[in-house]
Amino acid sequence: MVNTAVQKRIYLSSPHMSGNEQKYINEAFETNWIAPLGPNVDAFEKEIAAYTGVNEAAAVSSGTAAIHLALSLLGVEKGDTVFCSTLTFIASANPILYLGAEPVFIDSEPETWNMSPIALEKALREADSNGKLPKAVIVVNLYGQSAKMDELTALCEQYDVPMIEDAAESLGSSYKGKPSGSFGQFGIFSFNGNKIITTSGGGMLVSNDAASIHKARFLATQARDPAPHYQHSKVGYNYRMSNVLAGIGRAQLKVLEERVEARRAIFERYQLELSGIPCIQFMPELNGTYSNRWLTAMTIDEKEAVISVNQLIEFLAAENIEARPVWKPLHMQPLFKTVKYYSHYENESVSEELFANGICLPSGSNMEELDQTRVINRIKNFMTVKEVERRIV
Ligand SMILES: *Cc1c(COP(=O)(O)O)cnc(C)c1O
Numbered sequence: 001m002v003n004t005a006v007q008k009r010i011y012l013s014s015p016h017m018s019g020n021e022q023k024y025i026n027e028a029f030e031t032n033w034i035a036p037l038g039p040n041v042d043a044f045e046k047e048i049a050a051y052t053g054v055n056e057a058a059a060v061s062s063g064t065a066a067i068h069l070a071l072s073l074l075g076v077e078k079g080d081t082v083f084c085s086t087l088t089f090i091a092s093a094n095p096i097l098y099l100g101a102e103p104v105f106i107d108s109e110p111e112t113w114n115m116s117p118i119a120l121e122k123a124l125r126e127a128d129s130n131g132k133l134p135k136a137v138i139v140v141n142l143y144g145q146s147a148k149m150d151e152l153t154a155l156c157e158q159y160d161v162p163m164i165e166d167a168a169e170s171l172g173s174s175y176k177g178k179p180s181g182s183f184g185q186f187g188i189f190s191f192n193g194n195k196i197i198t199t200s201g202g203g204m205l206v207s208n209d210a211a212s213i214h215k216a217r218f219l220a221t222q223a224r225d226p227a228p229h230y231q232h233s234k235v236g237y238n239y240r241m242s243n244v245l246a247g248i249g250r251a252q253l254k255v256l257e258e259r260v261e262a263r264r265a266i267f268e269r270y271q272l273e274l275s276g277i278p279c280i281q282f283m284p285e286l287n288g289t290y291s292n293r294w295l296t297a298m299t300i301d302e303k304e305a306v307i308s309v310n311q312l313i314e315f316l317a318a319e320n321i322e323a324r325p326v327w328k329p330l331h332m333q334p335l336f337k338t339v340k341y342y343s344h345y346e347n348e349s350v351s352e353e354l355f356a357n358g359i360c361l362p363s364g365s366n367m368e369e370l371d372q373t374r375v376i377n378r379i380k381n382f383m384t385v386k387e388v389e390r391r392i393v
Contacts (some may be wrong), residue, residue: 010375011220012322013194013295016366018255018292024247036061036221038243044250045204050172052179052187053252054206056213059241059249060220063168063190063203067138068095069216069239070164070186070205076101078133083123085115085140085147085166086329086341087351090191092140092166093330104134105331107344108351110334112286113140113297116344117155123342124159137163141180142168142327143283143360144196144263144292149175149183156184164188168203171196172260174293180292181206195363196259196294197252259291261385262365266372267293270361277383279305293323297326298358305383306390312382319378326358334340 023187028040042157049057060066076082078100084093086105096103106123109116120137122143127133131353139147147308156163163184170180171189191202205216216222223236243250271282283297302308308324329351331341343349362375 006391007320007374008371009364010321010367010371011364012324012360012362012366014366015198015200016252016259016364017194020247020251020254024250025244028244028247033243036104036238036240036242038246040243040246040250041241044241044246044253047250047253048189048204049206051256052181052206054187055208056184056210057204057206058213058216058220059246060203060205060216060239061241062091062201062239063166063188063192064091064095065220065237065239066186066188066190066203066205067164067166068098068237069219070188071095071099071101071136072219073212073215074164074185075134078125080135080255081127081132082136082138083120083134083139083161084330085142086331087113087142087279087354088166088330089168090330090333090335091168092138093336096138100136100296102339103330103336104340104342105329105336106137106342107146107349108142108354109344110350111284111331112145112289112355113142113283114145115152115351116350117148117151119342119344120152123340124155126289128159133159133161135161137161137165138166139184140166140168141173143297144170144173144180144294145283145285146170146173146175146180146291148286148291149178151181162186166180168192168195169294170292172256174289174290176206182208185209186212191252192251196263196292197249197256199241199249199252202245202249259365263293263296263363265293266363266365266367267296269372269377270296270298272380276382277305279383292362295360295363297358297360299354300359302357307383307386309357310380312359315382316375316378319374321375321378322362324360326360329355 052095117172165184167181168190173180191199220239223234
């Protein structure tokens with residue numbers, strides 16, 4: 001039973017305003033720029049491009065829209081295939097279906113939990129020998145951790161297949177000093193309410209290819225040809241970001257570094273307090289990478305712990321603490337029942353194991369220290385009780 005009267009709810013990751021958002025919103029109201037274009041949109045695009053070290057950025061209505069535009073710009077159409085990380089949120093792959101193309105899912109590897117270069121190589125080799133290379137590879141940086149970009153980029157270059165970096169969860173992270181989102185032909189970010197910074201809802205498409213980003217803006221505004229009489233020769237979308245929301249994003253971007261530091265501190269404290277429990281292992285941080293630790297994720301070895309992650313999640317829910325399983329791999333989703341999948345090991349799927357044993361803990365940058373103490377203590381107590389029960393049995 002949830003005892004809401006006594007203990008306030010601790011969320012997985014809730015919006016964290018800086019206090020300056022209102023200033024930009026007011027400016028938009030005072031100048032009557034209440035539209036999917038305007039000075040905040042232009043400035044937010046420039047600021048994100050500068051932050052991530054890319055030439056151009058297009059602010060759009062969601063991260064999903066950004067992926068859709070990237071795939072469109074790469075010419076993905078009916079009958080094509082697109083490779084995609086399997087251990088991710090459905091939004092990484094839904095746009096593949098919007099375009100009538102077919103996804104092929106690639107397993108994770110244990111060091112980053114992200115796309116396995118071994119599995120990708122196998123998939124590319126097979127596709128090549130069948131004469132049907134994918135039109136794109138969508139690489140996800142899970143929970144802020146960069147994928148193995150050197151290896152993945154080399155494979156994409158070898159087979160001449162463009163990469164889209166789904167950096168929806170990894171704004172503020174880096175790989176060998178290079179900002180997350182700046183790898184591949186396109187990078188995408190999300191500013192959904194639960195992400196490290198938010199515009200309530202929104203996204204960004206980034207690229208060094210300025211011409212492609214200009215085209216993205218065109219497609220995102222109904223693909224209106226340059227004529228006064230509303231002429232259209234291509235399918236377009238209504239995907240631009242509101243000038244009001246871009247104002248929120250500008251204020252949020254100014255505190256991104258603080259948000260990353262706060263989330264990393266939360267991760268470090270969980271690790272310090274809980275890694276003494278032998279069945280618990282935390283998501284690794286690959287050498288040379290810097291994760292924003294958007295969500296603290298860990299695995300519980302069920303054989304050693306006698307409890308499953310689901311039991312722990314249920315227990316925490318009853319304590320009014322929101323925890324979640326790791327994303328259910330997309331190749332296991334009913335929607336993708338018939339889709340091809342390449343695993344990291346011959347007979348073992350890394351993503352399936354991470355899903356079976358993985359849990360995300362409350363990680364919001366606005367979580368108070370006492371709240372985190374409560375989460376830690378509840379987990380410690382639960383695990384101790386279960387351990388004692390096991391000994392008695
Ligand atoms: C949040 C997220 C998206 C989509 O972002 P929206 O802005 O919600 O459309 C895409 N990919 C991943 C990995 C995400 O976590």
